[in-house]
Amino acid sequence: MTFITCQTWCSNIFNLARKNLRTQTMAIKLSIFGALGLLGQHLMDQVLCDPDLEIVSLHDHRHKESLTDLPWFAGPEAREFALKTPIFSPTDTAPGDLILSFLPDSGAEEIEKQHLQNGAHVVSHCEYARHQGSLLMPGVQTAAPQDETLWSTPNCTTAMCALPLALLHKKFGIEAVHATTLQAISGTDLPGMPAYLAQDHVISPLDGEARALERELALLFDNSFPVSCAATRVPVWRSHTISLMIKLRNNTVKADDLAQTLSRDPKILVTSKAPLLPPWQIECVRDDLLCAIDAIQPTSDGWFKISLRGDNLGQATTGLMASLAKALGKEQAKRI
Numbered sequence: 001m002t003f004i005t006c007q008t009w010c011s012n013i014f015n016l017a018r019k020n021l022r023t024q025t026m027a028i029k030l031s032i033f034g035a036l037g038l039l040g041q042h043l044m045d046q047v048l049c050d051p052d053l054e055i056v057s058l059h060d061h062r063h064k065e066s067l068t069d070l071p072w073f074a075g076p077e078a079r080e081f082a083l084k085t086p087i088f089s090p091t092d093t094a095p096g097d098l099i100l101s102f103l104p105d106s107g108a109e110e111i112e113k114q115h116l117q118n119g120a121h122v123v124s125h126c127e128y129a130r131h132q133g134s135l136l137m138p139g140v141q142t143a144a145p146q147d148e149t150l151w152s153t154p155n156c157t158t159a160m161c162a163l164p165l166a167l168l169h170k171k172f173g174i175e176a177v178h179a180t181t182l183q184a185i186s187g188t189d190l191p192g193m194p195a196y197l198a199q200d201h202v203i204s205p206l207d208g209e210a211r212a213l214e215r216e217l218a219l220l221f222d223n224s225f226p227v228s229c230a231a232t233r234v235p236v237w238r239s240h241t242i243s244l245m246i247k248l249r250n251n252t253v254k255a256d257d258l259a260q261t262l263s264r265d266p267k268i269l270v271t272s273k274a275p276l277l278p279p280w281q282i283e284c285v286r287d288d289l290l291c292a293i294d295a296i297q298p299t300s301d302g303w304f305k306i307s308l309r310g311d312n313l314g315q316a317t318t319g320l321m322a323s324l325a326k327a328l329g330k331e332q333a334k335r336i
Helices: 006-025 038-048 076-084 105-117 156-172 207-220 255-263 315-334
Strands: 028-033 053-059 098-101 122-124 150-152 174-183 227-233 240-248 268-270 291-298 303-310
Touching: 028 038, 028 315, 038 053, 038 076, 038 315, 053 315, 098 105, 098 315, 105 122, 122 315, 156 174, 156 207, 156 240, 156 255, 156 268, 156 291, 156 303, 156 315, 174 207, 207 227, 255 268, 255 291, 255 303
Parallel strands: 028 053, 028 098, 098 122, 122 150, 174 227, 268 291
Antiparallel strands: 174 240, 240 303, 291 303
């Protein structure tokens, strides 16, 4: 039998209580890279309203430019915060517990790997990171090695598809998926597309976007079923529409069964018809939703057609990044 002194016992209890208090009350400190880009701006919107997260530094390639002339698309609180906060270069030291990176793909790998070598922990939205770090998606894939320091978030179209597919695959089993995406021009980030291309033009095919969705779903689902995609850029500012053709292993499933399964997740709204939205809320039904599903229809050859849409600047990108930051930060705190 092992005996411990009262002093040792009290000390252990005190340390445990202090650790639990620290875990519960200390906000996770974040350094945001690509802070002045479209996604960086909207990430500030997500983080500033969350008491569990704290922005301690902003980094952007435009750190020497005047912010008063910068196009701003996120909320006024985020703009006010950016105006009063020093903007550092992405190569400068990042003091946050986590680096959340929306840097442009060009040059991001070199910058982020330098911070990784210096001991930083990075959550990246960049293409390279999805194949070199753990690709994470709440509700789909959250497991990562304990010693991991590089994590990644999926493309916005992947995120919108992945949660519905995960629910259906778990319940019924999926044999194959084909996706057709209609993607908003804001998906190109700042400075954005030239006006002569964006105005009244449909741009197709987007081979890079299509291949990204195919590769990322293969990673998230460990190649459990084949995925093909055709991607198109359409002249709307915000939110993507996706048509999924899904072949299930269970051929006795009805459309109502799919609707019931999908509607159990609070991040998914299953509607009987597309709601009429005011002009300032284009294609975005609610800020807390990953996607809204407007139609589930069986076909005569045993497939299901699912029409969904989601906010490419909200939960499918910046909301997802903020959620992962909170989860990863809490996991790190437990190891202290």
